Amino acid sequence: MQNFAQEMQAAFALVLAGDSELLGIVGLSLRVSLFAVLCAALIGMPLGAALAVGRFPGRRAMVVLVNALMGLPPVVVGLIVYLMLSRSGPLGVLQLLYTPTAMIIAQVVLVTPIIAALTRQVVEMLDAEYAEQMRSLGLSRLATVPVLLWDGRVALLTALLAGFGRAIAEVGAVIIVGGNINHVTRVMTTAIALETSKGNLALALALGAVLIGIAVAVNALVSLLGARSRAEALAHA
Amino acid sequence: MRDLVEESGLVIETQGLRISRRGQSLLDVPNLRLGGPGPTVILGPNGAGKSLLLRCLHGLIQADAGTVRQNGRALDAEERASQAMVFQRPVMLRRSVAGNLDFVLRRRGLNRAQRQARIAALLAEGGLPSRARQGARSLSVGEAQRLAILRALATEPEVLFLDEPTSALDPGATQAVESLVLRASARGVRIVMVTHDIGQARRLAADVVVMMGGQVVEHGPAAQVLDDPASGAVRRFLAGELIF
Numbered sequence: 001m002q003n004f005a006q007e008m009q010a011a012f013a014l015v016l017a018g019d020s021e022l023l024g025i026v027g028l029s030l031r032v033s034l035f036a037v038l039c040a041a042l043i044g045m046p047l048g049a050a051l052a053v054g055r056f057p058g059r060r061a062m063v064v065l066v067n068a069l070m071g072l073p074p075v076v077v078g079l080i081v082y083l084m085l086s087r088s089g090p091l092g093v094l095q096l097l098y099t100p101t102a103m104i105i106a107q108v109v110l111v112t113p114i115i116a117a118l119t120r121q122v123v124e125m126l127d128a129e130y131a132e133q134m135r136s137l138g139l140s141r142l143a144t145v146p147v148l149l150w151d152g153r154v155a156l157l158t159a160l161l162a163g164f165g166r167a168i169a170e171v172g173a174v175i176i177v178g179g180n181i182n183h184v185t186r187v188m189t190t191a192i193a194l195e196t197s198k199g200n201l202a203l204a205l206a207l208g209a210v211l212i213g214i215a216v217a218v219n220a221l222v223s224l225l226g227a228r229s230r231a232e233a234l235a236h237a
Numbered sequence: 238m239r240d241l242v243e244e245s246g247l248v249i250e251t252q253g254l255r256i257s258r259r260g261q262s263l264l265d266v267p268n269l270r271l272g273g274p275g276p277t278v279i280l281g282p283n284g285a286g287k288s289l290l291l292r293c294l295h296g297l298i299q300a301d302a303g304t305v306r307q308n309g310r311a312l313d314a315e316e317r318a319s320q321a322m323v324f325q326r327p328v329m330l331r332r333s334v335a336g337n338l339d340f341v342l343r344r345r346g347l348n349r350a351q352r353q354a355r356i357a358a359l360l361a362e363g364g365l366p367s368r369a370r371q372g373a374r375s376l377s378v379g380e381a382q383r384l385a386i387l388r389a390l391a392t393e394p395e396v397l398f399l400d401e402p403t404s405a406l407d408p409g410a411t412q413a414v415e416s417l418v419l420r421a422s423a424r425g426v427r428i429v430m431v432t433h434d435i436g437q438a439r440r441l442a443a444d445v446v447v448m449m450g451g452q453v454v455e456h457g458p459a460a461q462v463l464d465d466p467a468s469g470a471v472r473r474f475l476a477g478e479l480i481f
Contacts, residue, residue, distance in 0.1 A: 129328060130328060130330075132292075132297055132324065132328075133324065133328040135297055136295065136297060136320075136321065136322040137321075137341065137344070137392065138314070138317060138318055138344075139344075147330075147340075151330055151331040151332070152331075153331075154331075
């Protein structure tokens with residue numbers, strides 16, 4: 001294990017030194033995933049809220065569909081987005097394949113169902129409690145939605161963080177549509193896969209450490225927010 | 238200050254109000270007329286249709302047949318805006334105590350200074366000034382119910398419906414809620430309150446409506462209904478027999 005210890009040492013040296021290649025890859029990863037989560041939130045939250053408070057034909061089926069899409073296999077999403085964006089595909093003229101935009105699209109497809117499904121759950125539960133009171137105060141169903149979203153803010157933030165966790169850790173889809181091009185579409189997960197196969201374990205380990213650090217930070221934030229809202233709920237029981 | 242003469246003229250009445258589900262009649266109140274200035278208490282065992290009637294009077298539930306009129310007018314948005322309701326389980330918005338009041342005041346279009354003054358006055362009225370910045374969901378049940386009443390009063394209602402507001406409260410908390418309700422009544426807010434607590438009816442009511450099986454079996458001045466009821470079933474209910 002001499003080798004491993006040395007590689008670990010080299011990895012931490014890279015992290016501590018703020019290696020420019022490392023920072024470039026981490027920066028691109030964060031930019032792609034944050035933007036993807038933002039887009040997914042703009043689609044998923046209204047969709048989830050509509051599924052929660054709306055009463056329209058096909059709602060039940062859509063709820064089941066959105067829940068099912070939470071478990072989409074990333075590789076399949078990558079394949080489908082690849083086919084859409086490839087030169088002969090319907091969106092080929094946009095020439096987005098192997099760009100960060102393509103990776104963002106793939107991550108949006110993966111994350112939107114998560115945010116939509118969790119938003120629906122949160123809003124539906126809150127609505128069950130609020131509906132009569134809001135009606136009594138003269139709010140229409142539509143006017144109730146912003147109230148529900150605001151009052152569900154802690155749980156919704158948790159949904160966003162869950163989506164971000166999925167996006168930043170994802171490798172199957174972005175390697176297909178992004179192509180893992182150095183300085184263009186190389187993100188943490190795809191770089192780890194490549195550097196490991198090249199035997200450059202120091203960089204792979206360093207990226208792994210940063211990725212785990214981000215995952216732990218996100219999860220810590222989620223559980224912290226969860227604990228806070230549970231404490232509030234308990235205090236009311 | 239409200240014009241008391243006009244306030245005491247407020248009348249809510251039902252005409253042919255009926256609700257049934259799967260062939261079973263849940264509510265059948267052909268002509269109930271709630272007038273007069275004092276609090277009306279709707280009394281009766283569980284499942285008597287008290288809460289259902291209250292929701293119809295407030296327009297939360299559309300009856301299968303019949304209408305509710307307030308001062309001769311059908312319940313439209315304007316009439317409903319003059320009403321407020323407090324529920325058995327207080328619904329606390331996920332905001333501070335002050336934020337719960339601010340939510341209502343903001344909807345009424347008050348500016349910041351007006352809202353702050355009103356919030357301070359309301360919290361003082363409900364004995365909750367020290368709680369202003371606390372999360373509303375961390376209040377005790379009694380405090381939460383008081384806040385729910387204050388929030389309802391913040392809409393400046395002419396009619397306040399209360400659906401068993403003290404059913405989960407101990408005597409001290411019940412007393413705090415009752416005095417809040419009585420003070421509102423004294424200021425001219427028309428109170429219509431559902432309870433199955435006969436003692437509460439004695440303490441608060443000017444007139445009492447007794448419901449059983451979805452129907453109004455007796456309605457009259459509190460003293461008359463509580464001390465000398467016409468119906469045998471009401472007499473047994475008031476005597477503490479278990480009627481269901």
